[in-house]
Amino acid sequence: MKKISLLLVVVILCMMIYRMIHLGESSRDLDIELGKVKHVEGFSQENLSQVKKINSLEGVSFKMSKIENLNINVKQIVGETQTSWSQRNEIARKLKSEGLNSEDYEALYSFIASYPNEEDLKWQKSYHSIKTFVLNFLFERDKKHDDSRMGEFVAKVITDKKQHRVMRNYMIQGMEQYYERRWPRKNGEEVHRLNDQEKEERSILEQSLLLASQHNKGALGGTALFVLNNINKTYGISNPKYLEEISSTVLWESDCDNSSKMGALDVLAQVGDEKAKQKIKNLVFNEEVNTNLRMMAIAKSSQMGADSKLITYLEEEILDSHKKADKRLVMAAQAAMTRMNQKGN
Numbered sequence: 001m002k003k004i005s006l007l008l009v010v011v012i013l014c015m016m017i018y019r020m021i022h023l024g025e026s027s028r029d030l031d032i033e034l035g036k037v038k039h040v041e042g043f044s045q046e047n048l049s050q051v052k053k054i055n056s057l058e059g060v061s062f063k064m065s066k067i068e069n070l071n072i073n074v075k076q077i078v079g080e081t082q083t084s085w086s087q088r089n090e091i092a093r094k095l096k097s098e099g100l101n102s103e104d105y106e107a108l109y110s111f112i113a114s115y116p117n118e119e120d121l122k123w124q125k126s127y128h129s130i131k132t133f134v135l136n137f138l139f140e141r142d143k144k145h146d147d148s149r150m151g152e153f154v155a156k157v158i159t160d161k162k163q164h165r166v167m168r169n170y171m172i173q174g175m176e177q178y179y180e181r182r183w184p185r186k187n188g189e190e191v192h193r194l195n196d197q198e199k200e201e202r203s204i205l206e207q208s209l210l211l212a213s214q215h216n217k218g219a220l221g222g223t224a225l226f227v228l229n230n231i232n233k234t235y236g237i238s239n240p241k242y243l244e245e246i247s248s249t250v251l252w253e254s255d256c257d258n259s260s261k262m263g264a265l266d267v268l269a270q271v272g273d274e275k276a277k278q279k280i281k282n283l284v285f286n287e288e289v290n291t292n293l294r295m296m297a298i299a300k301s302s303q304m305g306a307d308s309k310l311i312t313y314l315e316e317e318i319l320d321s322h323k324k325a326d327k328r329l330v331m332a333a334q335a336a337m338t339r340m341n342q343k344g345n
Contacts, residue, residue: 067080069103073095074107077134085126085127085130088126089130095134105141111131112157112167113156115162128166128167140177150182154208158171158211158212159208159211168212169220176227176234206228206238210242217257219259221263222260222263222264225243225263226267244268247267247272250263258292265280281304281307281310291328291329294329295329299336302337311340318330318333319334
């Protein structure tokens with residue numbers, strides 16, 4: 001019974017942390033700050049030229065086709081028929097490639113790139129749900145309907161400050177899914193060698209994530225770091241040192257939102273040197289730090305291995321019932337102690 005209770009604590013803690021990383025706290029839109037990228041050590045002129053290329057893209061090159069030429073399902077999804085929000089959502093969820101032609105795909109791209117109007121924002125939960133289903137469909141599209149402009153399209157939407165923050169965040173989260181479909185792997189190796197066009201596309205995607213990771217408001221920056229780190233572990237990026245540099249900047253700059261700091265902490269715990277990892281542990285002892293951030297610091301610190309100072313602090317300052325610590329910290333500390341005890345056995 002005790003093991004089940006501890007497992008439940010771990011599951012609840014992980015769910016809370018996941019929500020913080022992926023949903024965030026922000027209700028504001030964000031701007032691209034090219035200047036912040038330049039301070040990252042080793043950021044080359046070639047990288048900057050890619051960033052400038054992303055910023056100079058003149059809109060998305062997909063245009064809505066004539067409505068009468070579109071597949072009926074696509075017409076309904078993009079809102080060109082008298083179809084309810086719930087119906088549009090269900091059609092988008094079940095969308096298949098059979099029966100779709102290039103004009104249908106153009107319309108779907110145009111729909112994703114479009115900005116919400118007042119009616120869309122009034123029903124924004126349904127609106128974003130429909131767009132997410134369409135985006136997943138495009139990320140998973142088969143090779144028959146593949147499009148070399150997809151990388152440019154993704155990069156532009158991610159870095160488009162007029163685009164709704166929810167859409168940009170979903171686009172970033174779907175990047176791993178796109179990589180897996182676009183460049184499949186077998187036995188730890190990529191199935192085919194990249195041609196020049198694919199190398200260019202991957203470079204643009206990498207730089208768009210790097211740009212997005214510079215945001216200091218909301219969850220976008222943390223999500224971009226989280227995804228870029230996962231892509232690096234599977235495919236590699238041009239300079240992995242960017243991850244440590246940017247994660248450190250995001251985590252220790254006081255003007256960054258906690259939702260982004262959560263993602264930065266997660267990444268830094270994986271790629272940071274011993275000095276960086278010790279600073280993460282120090283967050284546990286700082287009572288002025290945001291509670292959710294301390295919870296993650298406790299979890300990550302315990303994963304780094306047993307530490308007498310950490311154990312003593314958790315036992316005496318958080319788990320001691322007389323201290324009346326925040327219940328969320330107690331849950332995190334209990335899970336951390338269980339993890340360190342298991343490693344010690």
